[in-house]
Amino acid sequence: MNLTQKIKNITFQNPILLASGTYGFGLKFFKVINQTGGIVTKTITFNPLVGNPPPRIYEIEGGIINSVGLENPGAVYFLKRVLSNLKNLTTNLIVSIGGESGEEIIKVIKILDNQLISAYELNLSCPNIKAGGILLGQEPRMVEKILKEVKNNTKKPIIAKIPATLCNPLEIAKAVENGGGDFVTITNTIPGLVIDVEKQRPFLGGVIGGISGTFLKHYSLYLIAKIKKIIKIPIIGCGGIKNYRDVLEYLFCGAMLVEIGTLNLQNPFGVVKIIKDLKKWAKKNKLKDLKEIIGKIEI
């Protein structure tokens, strides 16, 4: 059974991508990465970021809340020291890019534009300092403007990973499409707090964290089913996938691809089993093409 799809000129050998922040920069576990449809790197910013003070994680019921703070070595280091070591990748390399403005994202793209990269994923959950700290992806006009600017500066496909809260995700997804975005990833982690009652202060060193895991899946599925009706660009589903059945739920709701994140933190080999199980399911159900099930369920 073949799970291959060609979308926007990119061939994905299966619909499973490794979500940003949970699989490093692609330098480790080559064998696992090469079995997936692609890896989305940790977010790269123009300047290196040291990240937030520890503790950076807390386990919650049905998920985790993390506050790594986009720690990364910056665009130049990534180009010189990371990209040059990724020649053995046989699957798609998708570079996640963050910044506090569209200009900063473009600066990163101009440094990186390299044939090893299949696409860029814009992390629109970064705060826009000049606009008072609201997230880049929180306001539809800003999203459309950023997408247009970025598209004018690269020929590579652009994926926009949108925030799911403190905005209307439906409007944001539409703005991604209007701005010329090629894919939209739904959704990023949602913001959250943990309070250390003994110390009477926030538990996480970075104070605010991003919640991910099982419980997020159901909100994400709902958003995808809704957004599917109003946009034509392909959707990448993300949130709480832990087995092949979760992947199928996303595909049924209209996602063409999925990103797996939290599971990687528990088991770096976990995606391999999901891909195997997905193939088994497809064979058992005599599926010829993933298109037969993508978006089959409408709400």
Added chain:
Amino acid sequence: MNKIFLEKGKIKQRINFSQEIIGFWVTAENISRHAKIGQFIHIKVADNTNLILRRPFSIADVKNQDLFFIFRVVGKGTLLMSKLSKNDELDILGPLGKPIEIPQEKNILILGGGLGIAPLYFLTKNLKKNRKNLFVILGAKNSKELILKEAFKKLKPEKLIFYTEDGTYGKKGKVPDSITLIFEEEKIDVVYTAGPIAMLKKVKLLLENKAIKVYGFLEERMACGVGLCYVCAVPKKDGGYFHLCEEGPCLSLKEIKL
């Protein structure tokens, strides 16, 4: 990158040091045969979405296809583990972390407090094999919590001093109480320490200005354990962070901020 295995380990023997401190000898062939000093294992406690993260434990000893680790019941994960017994299985990822290289220097001081004694045993045993002069000071709250006393005695270090806070075994007091004296009596080239954070701070402070190498086993909240997520950050002295699962858990105390 060192080889990493995901293995179902079978509990071969359970040792109850106290009601809260438990040791497991586990048969996990691949991990045990590749385990090096200074490394740890990462255990998935249950198939339960409320316990998503693995729990890291230092390797305390290895014999052929078996490995030994000791833990204290501190939360919901370790509480579940404390209910396991012989022949139960554990989902283990490992061996993880940066192995310690046997130092060139001859005279080694080992300072262990509480559960910190566990990784130091595996280290001390290997240092002994490499014919180092070993000066060992170990301490805990009470005699029961002072783990691996007999095992350390069998290693026959040049010096072995025990402390308990309540005086139920060895001298009454804490490990750092002996540091000044031991430096007066012995020539020390390298120090390895593991224990509660307050003890590491004290050791760091006492030895900061000595021209010797001082290493400590650190702890921090961890997620992937394999260098992918950057969660287990330990502040460097001059800014930025070490990633404990990849660059540690044993780090130079002089290069970090505690």
